[in-house]
Amino acid sequence: MRVAIVGAGAVGATAAYYLAKNRHINITVFDEGLGQATQAAAGIISPWFSKRRNRSWYHLVRLGADFYQDLVADLQQEGQQADFYQQTGVYIIKKDEDKLKDLYDLALSRRDEAPLIGDLKLLSKSEAIKDFPDLQGFETLLYASGGARVEGALLVKTLLRASRADIIKKKVSLSLEGKDYVIDGQHFDTVILAAGAWLGQILAPLGYQLDLRPQKGQLRDYYFSDLDTATYPVVMPEGELDIIPFPSGQISIGATHENDKGFDLSVDTALLNDFEIQAQHYFPYLKNASSFKERVGIRGYTSDFSPFFGPVPDLINTYTAGGLGSTGLTAGPLLGWQLAQLAQGREPLLNLEDYAVENYIVKTYQ
Incomplete structure (x- = not known):
């Protein structure tokens, strides 16, 4: 065939x-x-906290998260590296920290059918920074050990x-x-x-x-010569902002969701600078990055x-x-x-x- x-x-x-x-x-x-x-994506695999009411969508992303276990195992069985995926855990931050308990309860109710969620904990700032030093902008956050990052x-x-x-x-x-x-x-x-x-x-x-319509997405990769970021958890504050650490001192910040730019692949420096300011609220050390580069890609989405x-x-x-x-x-x-x-x-x-x-x-x- x-x-x-x-x-x-x-x-x-x-x-x-x-x-x-x-x-x-x-x-x-x-x-x-x-x-x-x-190619332009750095992603967080942590669908269990979504409050979208579309059950078919949640079923898809839940099984999608689970599927990485099979994919990684299949590749490793053949002697292939699978370092594009790493379960480092996820930190969820809310401005209204009372919402964290609701998300904790939601994830707990889903854990029987999605054991990949792993350990669920509400962590104090002093506990959270043990695994992500210098993280700021919260007193309490929600942690799930099953959260992962993917380098697209x-x-x-x-x-x-x-x-x-x-x-x-x-x-x-x-x-x-x-x-x-x-x-x-x-x-x-x-x-x-x-x-x-x-x-x-x-x-x-x-x-x-x-x-089907195009949606422009931009992110910026920051590089640090003095940080060992390989095991840092991924961070999901409110809004579009994600903070995604990778090995070798790389931290990715993004990504934009631009529905009115068609297939434009130009870098919008002002927009990414705004993301940088938002990210510095949670990780002030970002300003010490030795270098950075941008990525731009086009997603497809339906009405x-x-x-x-x-x-x-x-x-x-x-x-x-x-x-x-x-x-x-x-x-x-x-x-x-x-x-x-x-x-x-x-x-x-x-x-x-x-x-x-x-x-x-x-x-x-x-």
Whole structure:
């Protein structure tokens, strides 16, 4: 079977990795390498404190968090490094610290079905700074030992290397020729479309209309020569701000959620400087960073901020996932694995009706 995967982010790269385990499948991955959300992402995996009422969404992100355990184990069993993922715990900070008890109770009620949450504790400032020195701006915070961080670029690099798939770095289109799909002059039996915010540009020429929009995300990586940040917990204050430590003295601050910038990939220094000021309220030592660099990527999101995955209507053996928005690192690998299962004729773990593609992708003309 000849399979094309368009898009090599969290979804596409995971699909490639799991399809590659089937020696009867020949895989080609296409990715332009411009503006990819995963490459520009540093993420916190900690969905259990969300108060969103969409049960299907929570089910997806809960299982997405769990799936990292399987993904890491599968890679390590093959002798691959899986240092893109690390459970360092998560700190949750609220301006109104009375809300922390409510979140504690919420997570506790979910822990039976999500044991990955791990230990739950309300920590005083003196307790919290033992693991994250110089953290400020609170008297009490909520800690969960199961919280994790993911480096998006390293995730994709690891999966693509392990897949040994052919990677073609160019922008491509999709056409039909008889029963075959044609991409970049090559013929395929099955196609997985994991192009994120660019999915509409692939399907529109085939007569499809999509409920999918681009969302610009920016973050800044700060580097410290005098800090050992490898085991620092990730920090989730209120709002868009996240503080995400990585090994080798790196702390990532972000990320923006800009719904009106289209596919603009320019760095907005003023916006990131504002994030820096916000972050210094919690981590004043940020001003001592020896250097920094920015990342910009484009996420895809739907009008109701719900994701979708499954077969593309009226395109046999073509599958897609999208609309993940800022949950791409949490849910993307799980959905990539699910698409790999669908492409091989296997039953998905998730109920397709809960994430119906036809709610967001409609064929408007032949």
